[in-house]
Amino acid sequence: MNGQAAPRWQAHCDALYRQHAARLVRLGRLVLGDKQEAEEVAQEVFLKLIRTYEGPVVPIDWAAWLTRVTINACRDRRRAGWWAWSRRHRAPEMLELVDGGASPEQAAAGAEFGVRIAAAFQRLSARQREVFALRYIEGMSTHEVAGTLDLSEGSVKRHLFRAVKYLRGALGEIKGDRGHR
Amino acid sequence: MKRCLSERTMWLVHEGAAPERDLAHLEGCLDCAARYGRLNEELGEITRALRDHASPIGRDVRRGRRRWVTAAAVLAGIGLLAGGEAVLWRQSNALVDPRPETTAEALSLLEEVTLLLSSPGVTAASVLVADPATVIAEMTSPESYEDDPIAAGGGGGGGRL
Structure with a gap:
C-alpha cells in the first residue's frame, strides 16, 4: 500500500469502526449471549474489513456487509466444538443472564426485567435470535433480513413470528410475577 | 361479522404484510384494535429491554471507567510505596556505608x-x-x-x- 492511500483507508476504517462497532457488539451479544465473545467477533470483523478494503472487490454497502460478516462470524463460533463445550460448562451467570455490574437494588428493580427478557431471548433457537435481532434491534426489513441470512422471506417470517410469540409469552410471565410481588 | 384476527394475522398487520380485508377488520373491531395496540406495546418493551441489556454503551463503559480508575489508583499506590522504600533504602545505606x-x-x-x-x-x-x-x-x-x-x-x- 502506498503512502498516500494509507491515511485514506485508515480514516474510512476508523469512521466505520466508530459508526458500527457498538452496534456489531450488541448484535453479537444478542446472537451469542456472551459479551466477551461478541467483542472478539467485532474485532474479527474489523480485521476482515481491513483485509477486504485492500482486496480487489470492495462492498458498496459497508453497513450491510458488516452485519452479514458479523452474523457469519457468530455462526462460525457456534459451530466450533470448543464454543459449545465452554457454554455447557460455564455457570449461567457467566452467560450474562445475570447482570453482574448492577447494584442489588437495581438488579432487584429495573435491571431484572431486562435480564429476564434477555434470558428468554437466549432460549430461542439460534436462527430465531438472528432473525429477531436483525428485524427488531437492527431495524432491517424482512426482505433485508432474508438477504443477509440467505433465507426465503417466508422462512424469515416463520422464525420471526415464533420468536415474537415466545417472547410475548415470557413477557407476560415476567409481568405476572411482578404483579404478584 | 368476520371472525377476529388470529395472533399471526395480527403480527402480519404489524409487519405490513396483511391483506386489505384484515386491515379493514382491524379498523372496525375494537377488540382487535386493543389487541393490536397491546402487540405493538409489548414488542416495543421487548425490543427496548434487549437493546438496553445488550448495548455495550452505558453501564459497561461506566464499569470499564471504574475499573480504570481503580487500576490507576492501585498503580499510583504501588509507585508511592516503591518511591518511599527507595528513599528509606538510600538513607539506611548512607548509615551503613560511612564513606x-x-x-x-x-x-x-x-x-x-x-x-x-x-x-x-x-x-x-x-x-x-x-x-x-x-x-x-x-x-x-x-x-x-x-x-x-x-x-x-x-x-x-x-x-x-
Missing part, C-alpha cells in the same frame, strides 16, 4: 581538635584567634608541658589523660 575517606578526615580533625582543647594553656578563644598551625606546633612541643603540674611533676599517680 571511609570522609570518616578518616573527620577523625583526624576531631583528634586534632581534642588534642588542642585538652592541651593546658590553650583556651578555646586562643584557638579561635590563633593560627592553627602555630597552635598545633606549640601543643606538640615539649615546652608546652612545662606549666602542667601533672606533666611537669611527673607524679606517680598522674599523667596525661
Whole structure:
C-alpha cells in the first residue's frame, strides 16, 4: 500500500469502526449471549474489513456487509466444538443472564426485567435470535433480513413470528410475577 | 361479522404484510384494535429491554471507567510505596556505608581538635584567634608541658589523660 492511500483507508476504517462497532457488539451479544465473545467477533470483523478494503472487490454497502460478516462470524463460533463445550460448562451467570455490574437494588428493580427478557431471548433457537435481532434491534426489513441470512422471506417470517410469540409469552410471565410481588 | 384476527394475522398487520380485508377488520373491531395496540406495546418493551441489556454503551463503559480508575489508583499506590522504600533504602545505606575517606578526615580533625582543647594553656578563644598551625606546633612541643603540674611533676599517680 502506498503512502498516500494509507491515511485514506485508515480514516474510512476508523469512521466505520466508530459508526458500527457498538452496534456489531450488541448484535453479537444478542446472537451469542456472551459479551466477551461478541467483542472478539467485532474485532474479527474489523480485521476482515481491513483485509477486504485492500482486496480487489470492495462492498458498496459497508453497513450491510458488516452485519452479514458479523452474523457469519457468530455462526462460525457456534459451530466450533470448543464454543459449545465452554457454554455447557460455564455457570449461567457467566452467560450474562445475570447482570453482574448492577447494584442489588437495581438488579432487584429495573435491571431484572431486562435480564429476564434477555434470558428468554437466549432460549430461542439460534436462527430465531438472528432473525429477531436483525428485524427488531437492527431495524432491517424482512426482505433485508432474508438477504443477509440467505433465507426465503417466508422462512424469515416463520422464525420471526415464533420468536415474537415466545417472547410475548415470557413477557407476560415476567409481568405476572411482578404483579404478584 | 368476520371472525377476529388470529395472533399471526395480527403480527402480519404489524409487519405490513396483511391483506386489505384484515386491515379493514382491524379498523372496525375494537377488540382487535386493543389487541393490536397491546402487540405493538409489548414488542416495543421487548425490543427496548434487549437493546438496553445488550448495548455495550452505558453501564459497561461506566464499569470499564471504574475499573480504570481503580487500576490507576492501585498503580499510583504501588509507585508511592516503591518511591518511599527507595528513599528509606538510600538513607539506611548512607548509615551503613560511612564513606571511609570522609570518616578518616573527620577523625583526624576531631583528634586534632581534642588534642588542642585538652592541651593546658590553650583556651578555646586562643584557638579561635590563633593560627592553627602555630597552635598545633606549640601543643606538640615539649615546652608546652612545662606549666602542667601533672606533666611537669611527673607524679606517680598522674599523667596525661
